[in-house]
Amino acid sequence: MTDLRLLSDDGGTSAEPLNPAPPFTRPAAPLSSRVAYAAAHVIPRPWARNTPGSPAEIDWDATLAFRHHLWSWGLGVADAMDTAQRNMGLDPPATRELITRSAAEARSVGGRLVVGVNTDHVEDELIPLEAVIDAYTEQLHFAEDAGAGVVLMASRQLARAARSAEDYRRVYREVLASAGTPVVLHWLGAAFDPTLEAYFGSSDVAAAADTVLQIIGENQGAVAGIKMSLLDASAEIAVRSRLPETVTMFTGDDFNYVGLIAGDEPNSPTPRHSDALLGAFAAVAPNASAAIQALDAGDRAGYRRILGPTEELSRQIFAAPTFYYKTGVAFLSWLGGHQSSFTMVGGLHSARSLPHLSEIVRLANACGALERPELAASRWGDLLAVNGIVA
Template sequence: MTLSLLSPSGEVTRVELSEGASFARPSGPLRSRVAYAAAHVVPHAWADNTPGRPAEIDWDATLGFRRNVYRWGLGVADAMDTAQRNMGLDATAVRELIRRSAEVAREEGGSVVVGVNTDHVEEHSISLNEIIDAYKTQLHFAEEQGAIPVLMASRHLARTAQSASDYERVYNAVLAAGTVPVVLHWLGAAFDPELASYFGHADWREAAQVLLRIIEANPGRIVGVKMSLLDAESEVWVRERLPLGADGSGVRMFTGDDFNYVGLIGGADVPDAAQPARTEGARTHSDALLGAFAAITPVASAAIQALDAGDPDRYLALLGPTEELSRQVFAAPTYFYKTGVAFLAWLNGHQAAFQMVGGLHSARSLPHLSEIVRLANASRALENPELAAARWHALLDLNGVAR
C-alpha cells in the first residue's frame, strides 16, 4: 500500500506505507526516566469550534487519550500550553479539565502534573500583588485535586515586571503559599512571543541565574524545572546547576525541548546522544515533559523501556528518527505545534475528527501536514498505518487533491 504526499508546489508523490510497529506496553512503571506527555484536548466535532468561542470538550475522547498514555507507562502533563491554554481553552474549561484529569489519574494509578497560571484574570495588566493572588488561586485548586502543580510562565507577570527582582518576589511568594512541591516552567518566546525576556533578561544565562536564585531560596518546594527554550546548551547548563541529593533526589530537569530531546533524555547513558556534564556530581540526563510525547507515546514508551533494559542502541534506533518528525510538528511559527499533535491523534484513531477548539486545526497547510505524515510513517509513529493512510487520503480528497 502507498501513501500519497503533497509538496508545497502541489505535486503529488507516493511512498510505501510502513508496517505497524508491535511495541509492547510496559509490565510495570518505567524506571530509568520520569516521562510526561503533555496532552491536548478534543472538542466535539459538532461544536462551534471557531476563534473566540468557549471550548466544548469531548470528554470521552479527551480523557480516553490520557488513559492510553498511562497504559504506556508515561505520566500526563495537563492544562499546559499543549491543551491550548491562551489559544482556545477558556478558564472554565481549564478548571474542568484539571478536575477530570486528576480523577482519571487516580483511577489509572498514573501521575499527573497540571498547569498553574494567572490566565483566569481577564484584565490585560494587573499589579504584582494581584499576580501573586491569581497564581495562588490556581495553585490551591490544583492542590485540592491531588495534582502536582506546574507554575507556568505568566503573561501578566511578563507585562508587569520591571526587573528580575519582581520575578523573584512573585515566585517566592507563590511558592511559600504552596503545600506540595511544584515544577517550574520556563517557556521560551518561540512558544509564546509575549514571554520574551522572561525572568527579567533577554540573555538566557542571566535569566537562568534568576531561576536558580528562586530555586535556592525555596529548598524542598520545587521538584523539577521544565525548560522549553528549544536550546540544548541552555538546558544542560541549568541542569548541571540544579540541586542534587546523594540519593538522586533534588530538583529534576524535565526537558521541554521538542527539537533536541533524544540526546537530552539519553544523556550519559547513551554515548552517541550524550550531552556530557561539565560539573562533577551533576545530573547527566534530563527527564521528559514533552508535547512531542503526546504525538509519539508508544515509541517514547518503547525507547525508555529500552533504557530500562540497558539497551541504549535500541533507545537511539527507536527515538532517534522521531526527532525529525517533532521538528516538523514544532516548526516555526512554533506556537501552532498543537495542530500537528491533534492531527497525529486523529490519524492514530484517538479522535473521530480533525477538529480543535478555536479553529486551530486550520493553522497548518496541507503540505506541512503531508510532511508530518511522511515523517510519522518513517519513524513508526503511525499506530495503525492503514487507518492513518485512509484518513489522510480522505483529507486530500476533501480538498480536491487528485491522487
C-alpha cells in the same frame, strides 16, 4: 501494499510505501530509568461551535480516553498546559473542568499527573504584582484541592508587570510559600509564546538562568523540578549542571530531547540526564515508551534506535511558528484513531497547511509513529480528497 499519498508545496502529489506499525509493547512494570510526562491536547465535539473566540466545547470521553492511552504506555500526563491550548482556545472554565476530570481519572488508574497553574483566568492583561501573586495562588490551590501535581507555568501578566529580576524572585517566593507540595517550574521560551520574551527579567539566557537558579535556591523544598522549553540544548545542559540534586530537570526541548534524555555517559564523573515533559511525547507515545523501556534494560543503543528517528518528526510538528505545534499533535491523534475528526478548539486545526501536514505524515510513516497505518493512510487520503487533491 498500500501506498501513502503525499503532497508537495507546489501541489504535486507522489506516493511511497506505507510502513507497518512497529511491534512495540506496553510496559509490564512502571518505567524506571526516566520520568516521562506527555503533555496532552484536548479533543472538541466535532459538531460544536469551536470557532476562534468561542468557549471550548470538549468531547470529554475522547479527551480522557487519550489520557488513558498515555498512561497505558507507562507515561505520565501533563495536562492543562500549552499543548492543551492554554491561551489559545482553552478558556478558564474548561481549564478547571479539565483539571478536575483528569485528576479523577488519574486516581482511578494510579496514573501520574501534573497540571498547569497560571494566572490566565484574570481577564485584564495589565495587573500589579500583588494581583499576579493572588491569581497564581488561586489556581495553585484549585489544582492541589483536585489532587493534581503542579507545574507553575510562565505568566503573561507577570511578564508584563515585572520590571526586574527581583520582581520575578518576589512573585515566585510568595507563590511557592503557599504550595502544599513541591512544584515544577516552567520556563517557556518566546518561540512558544512571544509575550514571554525576556521572562525571568532578561532576554539574555545566561542572565535569566541565574535568576531561575536563585529562585530555586531560595525556595529549596518547594521546587521539585524545572521544565525548560527554550529549544536550546546547551542552555538546558548548563542549567541542569547547576541544579541541586533534589531538583529534576524536565526537558521541554522538542527539537533535542533524544540526547537530553539519554544524558551523560554512565561512566562520566557526575552523570546527569533530563527527564521528560514533552508535547512531542503525546504524538509518539508508543515510541517514547518503548525507548525508555530499552533504557530500563540498559540498552542505550536501542533507546537511540527507537527514539532517534522521531526527532525529525517532532521538529516538523514544532516548526516555526512553533506555537501552532498543537495542530500537528491533534492531527496525529486523528490519524491514530483517538478522535473522530480533525478539529480543535478555537478552530486551530486550520493553523497548518496541507503540505506541512503531508510532511508530518511522511516523517511519521518513516519513524514508525503511525499507530494504525492503514487507518492513517485512509483518513489522510480523505482529507486530501475533500480539499480537491486527487492523484
